[in-house]
Amino acid sequence: MSSRPQSIAWAEFRSNPISILGLVLVVFCVGLALLADVITPYPTHVGPIGDFTAINQAPSAAHWFGTDTIGRDLLTRIIYGFRLSLSMAAMVLVIAMPVGVILGLLAGYKGGWIEFAIMRLTDIFLAIPPLVLAMAIMGFLPATLTNAMLAVTVMWWPWYTRLVYNVVRSEAREGYVLAAEVIGASSSHVMFREILPNCAPAVLTKITLDVGFVVLMVSSLSFLGLGVQPPTPDLGSMVADGAKYMPDAWWLSIFPALAIMLLVLGFNLLGDGLREAFDAEV
Amino acid sequence: MGPILRLLTHRLAISLLVLVGVSMLIFFVARVVPGDPARIALGPNASQEMVDALREARHLNDPIIVQYGWFLRDLVQGDLGTSLYTRRPVTQDIAAYLPATLELVFVAGALMILIGLPLGRVAARYSGHYPDHLARLLSVLAVCTPAFVWGVILQLLLAYIWPVFPLEGRLSTGVVAPDRITGFYTLDALMTGQLGTFFDALYHLILPATALALSGIGQTARLTRSSMIETYRRPYIDMARAYGFSERKIARRYAFRPALIPTLTILGLDFAAMLANAFLVERVFVWPGLSRYGVEVILRKDLDAIVGTVMVIAAMFLITNLVVDVIVSIINPRIRLSERRAKS
Numbered sequence: 001m002s003s004r005p006q007s008i009a010w011a012e013f014r015s016n017p018i019s020i021l022g023l024v025l026v027v028f029c030v031g032l033a034l035l036a037d038v039i040t041p042y043p044t045h046v047g048p049i050g051d052f053t054a055i056n057q058a059p060s061a062a063h064w065f066g067t068d069t070i071g072r073d074l075l076t077r078i079i080y081g082f083r084l085s086l087s088m089a090a091m092v093l094v095i096a097m098p099v100g101v102i103l104g105l106l107a108g109y110k111g112g113w114i115e116f117a118i119m120r121l122t123d124i125f126l127a128i129p130p131l132v133l134a135m136a137i138m139g140f141l142p143a144t145l146t147n148a149m150l151a152v153t154v155m156w157w158p159w160y161t162r163l164v165y166n167v168v169r170s171e172a173r174e175g176y177v178l179a180a181e182v183i184g185a186s187s188s189h190v191m192f193r194e195i196l197p198n199c200a201p202a203v204l205t206k207i208t209l210d211v212g213f214v215v216l217m218v219s220s221l222s223f224l225g226l227g228v229q230p231p232t233p234d235l236g237s238m239v240a241d242g243a244k245y246m247p248d249a250w251w252l253s254i255f256p257a258l259a260i261m262l263l264v265l266g267f268n269l270l271g272d273g274l275r276e277a278f279d280a281e282v
Numbered sequence: 283m284g285p286i287l288r289l290l291t292h293r294l295a296i297s298l299l300v301l302v303g304v305s306m307l308i309f310f311v312a313r314v315v316p317g318d319p320a321r322i323a324l325g326p327n328a329s330q331e332m333v334d335a336l337r338e339a340r341h342l343n344d345p346i347i348v349q350y351g352w353f354l355r356d357l358v359q360g361d362l363g364t365s366l367y368t369r370r371p372v373t374q375d376i377a378a379y380l381p382a383t384l385e386l387v388f389v390a391g392a393l394m395i396l397i398g399l400p401l402g403r404v405a406a407r408y409s410g411h412y413p414d415h416l417a418r419l420l421s422v423l424a425v426c427t428p429a430f431v432w433g434v435i436l437q438l439l440l441a442y443i444w445p446v447f448p449l450e451g452r453l454s455t456g457v458v459a460p461d462r463i464t465g466f467y468t469l470d471a472l473m474t475g476q477l478g479t480f481f482d483a484l485y486h487l488i489l490p491a492t493a494l495a496l497s498g499i500g501q502t503a504r505l506t507r508s509s510m511i512e513t514y515r516r517p518y519i520d521m522a523r524a525y526g527f528s529e530r531k532i533a534r535r536y537a538f539r540p541a542l543i544p545t546l547t548i549l550g551l552d553f554a555a556m557l558a559n560a561f562l563v564e565r566v567f568v569w570p571g572l573s574r575y576g577v578e579v580i581l582r583k584d585l586d587a588i589v590g591t592v593m594v595i596a597a598m599f600l601i602t603n604l605v606v607d608v609i610v611s612i613i614n615p616r617i618r619l620s621e622r623r624a625k626s
Contacts, residue, residue: 127599128304135576246442257435261423
């Protein structure tokens, strides 16, 4: 399934201009997020305080994307929005991915009641649309940044469990697994040292695609007013707030909306490219 | 028992089990969170006696397992509790708001099939050529963009700048809603013979349904394309060509039908995803559906109503997947044939 050598995978990846476009977009967005303090024109506009002499300005040379209702530079806030979205996505995946992968390994390799318990639990989580479950969890918790991350994390691990489970099920029949078992390797050795490396291409591809989807999910939550609260610059809540001033101050919601699109598009194209390069099934 | 019927009963049993699991999950999540739900529901100004009375009435003093037992007993009787926000039974509330959401989702689902499938077919037939690149780019763009972003963009372009479509709501001001039969304004208007109302309702559906459908259209087109290309590599396509069938006929009869099977499964998932995304689109277009209710009860920490809304959505999600499974098994010749063999 995922037996392509890395050099071939890289050659395949390089030959596809769309994948390269994805890589460029990702590097661009991540670069903006990392350098936000240095490159934003008005770094003080992150907080609740803006410039009251320049409210509701349309895009201009001084403010490329215009200013909001209290005179904050929109470009600055969008770049900080990138930083927030990307760091939230990273946190969610850093927790959800290992949990999901380990459960998937256990279910796929151990079988029996462990498999039954883990996979049925996975089914239950996957039976609720992610956004709805995350919304419901937010319904029981105060709307804060940490809780929004928690809510998205809670519903994200099952996807990794199912992915790794399927890979393990097909890998477990391979000769190298049998060989390791025959010479008496422990089951944890077989799972983590033998099978896990072969799940890597699929999991890495999934992570790349997921950064985009977690960004989408988090911004959807804050769009509904159930996630990050102002004045923290979140792309989703910026779209929601800006929509109140349509069409006169159209830039308030259109630019953050396009920013979300760009970010998710980049990770999607990159993930698609990786999938084709590794020939991984995700 | 035929294989399709066996499959149906098997899947139905699993779906019911999953639904019970969902109810446990959401119930326990609702109960383990810090804070007294009765106090949260009544607000800081309520007296301690009122809080105690509510705790007693809602069985909140019992152990959590017993509480779940009460919940399950009511659930089986079709009772999802009472909303503290509207002070009506949750089932009544959901019945009032759900049709608006379903009408939107059904129209979006129709758009997804009517546009997504042909787009994927065209892309596959001209694979590697200009129409293919265009269709691929469009579908990636559609998949990557959250429904609310489409909503905002469509609203700006087609309701504000070039006002061909209404801005928001289900009907124009002054148009009276038709008598409730199904709760779908379009159907109700048709059934009561109010053509004007029907067109007005349909007119209001177009923008939100398009915003909701776009990512599904992209996904459907992408999948139809890749699975048709896969089918085009099969030997029986070469055979059909050797027989001299036209490319059109090959595309329609030999490549499209088998390619439909994986696409259908994804269609089911997309349709279910629309139930969730409807929350976002409804917000943009001020659509009086389940989203307005859901967000409202979430903001007010209305426990029974939240649990009820999630249960209803999970149930619809499972039903959709069940229906798709059955359709796939009917279309898939392997299952059909095994039935025929079993009979002979």
